[in-house]
Amino acid sequence: MKPGYATIVSAIVDAIARRNLVAGERLPPQRELSHRLGVAIATVGRAYAQLEQQGFVVSHVGRGTFIAGGRAADALPEAPVAEVIDLSTYKVPVPDIDTTLADTLKTIIAEHHPQQLLGASPAAGTMEHRQAMAHWVERFGIQASAGQIVITNGGQHATMAALSTLTHAGETIATEELTDPRMKSVASYLDRKLVGVAMDEDGMIPESLAELCRSQPVAAVYVTPRAQNPTNAMLPAERRIAIAEIARRHDLPIIESDIYGTLISEHCEAPIAVIAPERTHFITSLGRIAGPGMKVGCLVSPLSEVARTQSGVGMSTGSASLIAVEIGMRWVSNNRLDAMIRWQQAENIRRLSLLATFPLLGAARTEVASPHAWLNLPEQWRAEDFINAAAALGVSIAPTHSFVVGRNVMPHAIRLVIGAPASVEALQIACERLERLLNSQPKSSFGG
Incomplete structure (x- = not known):
């Protein structure tokens, strides 16, 4: 059975999530891929258009279609990059949540007496x-x-x-x-x-x-x-x-x-x-x-x-x-929750793809669409020293000891909540700061 355009979209998104395709990589020309898959060129064209609309690829006339590191066209409104970029706590950026919640509340109030809802x-x-x-x-x-x-x-x-x-x-x-x-x-x-x-x-x-x-x-x-x-x-x-x-x-x-x-x-x-x-x-x-x-x-x-x-x-x-x-x-x-899930999966995959473009950060343990990543630090860094150094650069990371049960040995690793920053641009800045830090040596605190 020949694949439809949705199957092609799903396969490419999955390859991005698994890092088989990374930001900047060129996809096959539409004619070449259609011949390889045995489908009409219009099917491939529709798949590429869908991927571009969702923010997974960018197309340049005369150059081709490339894996993007950006965000979807229906993503959240532009948000200024905060002075401190938070990678420590879970936040859930959901588009159109104000309208969705308002409409739902109106419907509920129309169907129920307020006393019922407060009972x-x-x-x-x-x-x-x-x-x-x-x-x-x-x-x-x-x-x-x-x-x-x-x-x-x-x-x-x-x-x-x-x-x-x-x-x-x-x-x-x-x-x-x-x-x-x-x-x-x-x-x-x-x-x-x-x-x-x-x-x-x-x-x-x-x-x-x-x-x-x-x-x-x-x-x-x-x-x-x-x-x-x-x-x-x-x-x-x-x-x-x-x-x-x-x-x-x-x-x-x-x-x-x-x-x-x-x-x-x-x-x-x-x-x-x-x-x-x-x-x-x-x-x-x-x-x-x-x-x-x-x-x-x-x-x-x-x-x-x-x-x-x-x-x-x-x-x-x-x-x-x-x-x-x-x-x-x-x-x-x-099915509103299903729409939220699909949006978050796409957004998390997009952000994980960005993380994968950095040589050291890209080694973090991730899973498809997971909102967090787990990174073992280079030999020169202790977890608490790295977290403190990141804070000095304006990037907030949860203390690793908060995850340790009892007196077990604390690993020299950090959790990065890639879904926390308000925008992909903010995540990009945080990643650049952390990548430089990973490539550096910790400053000695010895003052003697």
């Missing part, structure tokens, strides 16, 4: 909202009933609800030796002890988890299989199966965080929640899609455990914000 809802959420969220998680391969869904005020709230009801104060939770700082904060607040499980480039090492479970009591396992924060590790299928088997052997609940799953849609390994549905509590959130203010997420729990996990919501906030959930579930139903 209380069941701890797990209304059945209508739970059904919508059950439909949403099908994209992850999870076939859950509405009765298994507990609606939460975002991913962090879901983590708190799970940990507070599945474990007790003073108990040990096994997690990756580098983990999300918010997870550390929740565990500390709840007086849970985190113990780091050894990792490699593929994520949590099952043998290390098994050894930990043999050596001391463990109450639960918390793991992020996709686009792990901060390392971007992607847990292979065999490790997911092994972790599930270890949890079964020791009768442990698994808390599976998949906050970035929607952005990393091409990675289709089955979630642990599919492998071990009887003990896995799956967490997802809309905040990484629509913006951090969209505090809407959920726990997908085994049916026998829903009463426990929903009590965590009831004890903390009573229920999720009804109006926020109504907005989020409408965006699920009318």
Whole structure:
């Protein structure tokens, strides 16, 4: 079957994301590619036009079509480059969000009495909202009933609800030796002890988890299989199966965080929640899609455990914000979230392509459409020294020690949130500053 123009577009975008095509590289002439693929030249022309419209390529009359490092025509409005360029925190630049939100609120108010929107809802959420969220998680391969869904005020709230009801104060939770700082904060607040499980480039090492479970009591396992924060590790299928088997052997609940799953849609390994549905509590959130203010997420729990996990919501906030959930579930139903996902995927790929043009920064661990990158520093740099030096140049990077669990050794690596700058131009400036710094020697602080 001959490929259509959409297939050509998808293949080129995928090649850009995987760095097989980099900024400045020339694409084959349309006639040559049409002959090679056995399609009409008009098909290739339409694909190239679509790529240019989306900002992936630029065309020059008489010269050809080249991979771009710029941004899409429908990207955000021009933003001035801030004095300090932030690569430390997650921001979600979504085009036309003002209009979208205003239109949604108008529709909701027209259909509901305001008193309804400000009223209380069941701890797990209304059945209508739970059904919508059950439909949403099908994209992850999870076939859950509405009765298994507990609606939460975002991913962090879901983590708190799970940990507070599945474990007790003073108990040990096994997690990756580098983990999300918010997870550390929740565990500390709840007086849970985190113990780091050894990792490699593929994520949590099952043998290390098994050894930990043999050596001391463990109450639960918390793991992020996709686009792990901060390392971007992607847990292979065999490790997911092994972790599930270890949890079964020791009768442990698994808390599976998949906050970035929607952005990393091409990675289709089955979630642990599919492998071990009887003990896995799956967490997802809309905040990484629509913006951090969209505090809407959920726990997908085994049916026998829903009463426990929903009590965590009831004890903390009573229920999720009804109006926020109504907005989020409408965006699920009318495919607005899908449009946001596609835009962010394209924007993140564009930014990762820019990162790849720098020899040292381009060595960072990335994943297709991930909003962050993990960079091992050159031998001369310690993480804290590099972060301080970057700050002096006007680039803000999260402290690496914030990801380290307990007293594990801090790696000399940094996380770069490439989606944080307001524009690609700002990211370009930050990359230029960091590349120069990576090529330099740290200044000695010895004053004697």
